[in-house]
Amino acid sequence: MATFKIEGGHKLKGSITPQGAKNEALQVICAVLLTSEKIVISNVPNIIDVNKLIFILGELGVKIEKLAADTYSFQADEINIKYLESAEFKRDGSSLRGSIMIVGPLLARFGKGYIPRPGGDKIGRRRLDTHFEGFINLGAKFRYRKEERFYGVEAPEGLKGTDMLLDEASVTGTANIVMAAVLAKGVTTIYNAACEPYLQELCKMLNSMGAKISGVSSNFLTIEGVERLGGCELRILPDMIEIGSWIGMAAMTKSELTIKDVSWKDLGQIPRVFKKLGINLERKGDDIFIPAQESYEIQNYIDGSILTISDAPWPGFTPDLLSIVLVVATQAKGSVLIHQKMFESRLFFVDKLIDMGAQVILCDPHRATVIGMNHQSTLKATTMVSPDIRAGISLLIAALSAKGTSIIHNIEQIDRGYQNIDERLRAIGAKIERIE
Template sequence: MASFKIEGGHKLQGTITPQGAKNEVLQILCAVLLTPEKVIINNVPDIIDVNKLIFILGELGVKVNKLSSNSYSFQADEINLGYLESSDFKRDGSSLRGSIMIVGPLLARFGKGYIPKPGGDKIGRRRLDTHFEGFINLGAKFRYNKEDNFYGVEAEELFGTDMLLDEASVTGTANILMSAVLATGTTTIYNAACEPYIQQLCKMLNSMGANITGVGSNLLTINGVKELKGCEHTVLPDMIEIGSWIGVAVMTRSELTIKNVSWENLGQIPDVFRKLGIQFEKRGDDIYIPEQDSYEIQNYIDGSVLTVADAPWPGFTPDLLSIVLVIATQAKGTVLIHQKMFESRLFFVDKLIDMGAKVILCDPHRATVIGHNFQSQLKATKMTSPDIRAGISLLIAALSAKGTSIINNIEQIDRGYENIEARLKSIGAKIERID
């Protein structure tokens, strides 16, 4: 098991280009199963979760060809459905949360889709009901093997229907969307997630010959078609990584430029960082962050303490709350962080408290942060990364801390961030990977 050794307290400087969006590409990769024709995907991040899904596709019989460092072609013209019932698939599929999204395309094109209980971050309950209720509404029969934690859906034909999702699940919306594009008739999905990643999936499917309207809203209408064609698709830059690099710049009091961020797809992210008092500029499609010695959290107009909370898009993404919490430890002022969606995601704050941060964990969902205003530097420590976003947050804290920190279980960080230590070194960070 590898670890990071970080010598903190150094100022950084330079330019960073964000990787492709992890949460988009996991959907896009599953969509290649909908057609026997070749699909080319560009800006694919080289991270553990994505590489695991590409491996699963290869085991399913998809022809995978790496065209360049971040571009691939996929052709699903000879699918091995027997793999779905193998012990290998039960092992491979259970290691990755995103594997759930192969079920919709397989059901749509081949009439059956199976999946073991998916793995992923240990951040609280992440139920699958929305996915399978959607498949059942389209006419599929559901079965579940409790002993093996193995789910399955089967249908000779899917039929369009009207459905109201019980929650605006991003992966649930993607899965149901991919199963509906080849269904007979018209499907409407109300309370659909409308994140840029879902919009990207819709644009890709439409370029393949699907008929989806309402893209960008929470009401999607899908007129089923008989078949889909190949296409070429480019993945958006990762908004979570962009927010992470803002956190790196702010906490190390560094000057940094983040290139090609796709400003129109950042939603509330810039506004939330501005409410924390952070100064940055829009330069074309780049973000320029100047060196800043202090940043003051804004209160509400009635003087009450600011709350930063997550919500379905266009609300603030839950994946950046850990970053906001770390940034707030050196702000001037106080903020309440309210993590509504996952009950275990704030438990990493005990590591920050060990480093000298003033954080009060009110309950599993809320933490109050009283900022140091850089009057008291965080202290280095040894810690373990519990999940992807907490891991990068602890890494940011270590970069700002006085002394040398060790972060164990960095595979969690590698699941979501491409070649992170080399990219940090390129802007002056003192970090090394050790066994």
């Protein structure tokens, strides 16, 4: 288990370029299973979760070639379906939640798909009902081997288009159902579909391969099934969660920072929410410039009541940034209520912040009130363990702003979502060391 040693209290300066989006990468890499033709994907982030998925596809028989540091070609023309029921797949697939999205493409193309119960962040219940109910609506038969914690869907006679209303706007659920429906017979409509930019990119990719998807960017998708799909090339968008992380890091360390090539049009509410915390952001072309600020003040609502920041399906604020917003608020002037609606265990990391001197009241598993200290009382260094990706980066931000030297264990959780983060932070002035 690796560890970060962080000497806090140093200002950062310079520019940083966000990696390719993890959440998009997991979707579009699974989509290569829908065709026997070659697909080239660039701006692929070099992170644990994405590399695990690429490894699983290789074991499944996909021909993979690394063309550059961030560019791969994939060709799924000789798939070994038997691998899906092997002990090796049960081990490899269960360690990565994103592996669930291979089921839709395999079901569509080969009439069967299996997956062990996936792992991932320990942030509360993350049910898979939306995925499998969608497959069942398309005509698949579902089975679950409880003793092996193993899911399966089969459609030996193919899938048939239908109308469906999703019980939740699940991003991975929508992606999985869309990938299954593009090769189904007839027309499928999906209402209450997720419509995040990364899902839009998946739909655009599939259309470039020959799919017929309309309603992209809305929560109502219409998919006219086709017989086959071809190859394509695409570039993954920058990671909006990493962009939000750099904004928070600049504010907490009172640093001047430029975030390059952020794809402003795909950031949604993110700049607005950070501005509500009092953080100055300037748009320069497609970059974000954050000037050094000695303090930032949280806005109240028009009637003077305390600001609430909560997560919601797109175009609402992404739940993946609530942990960063909470940390940033600890050094703001004013107070804010953080309401994490989607996951009931994601706020439990606040006890580490309280140990560092933050004034946070955990109201219940979903809500925390933060009383900002306006940099009058800085956080104190401590030793802590990273529980998940987003809490991990939040604790790292806290450590960079704290007085003294902090230790963060279990940084593999951070590595799952952030590429070479220690090297990139050292390049802009952070005092951070990786200890294996």
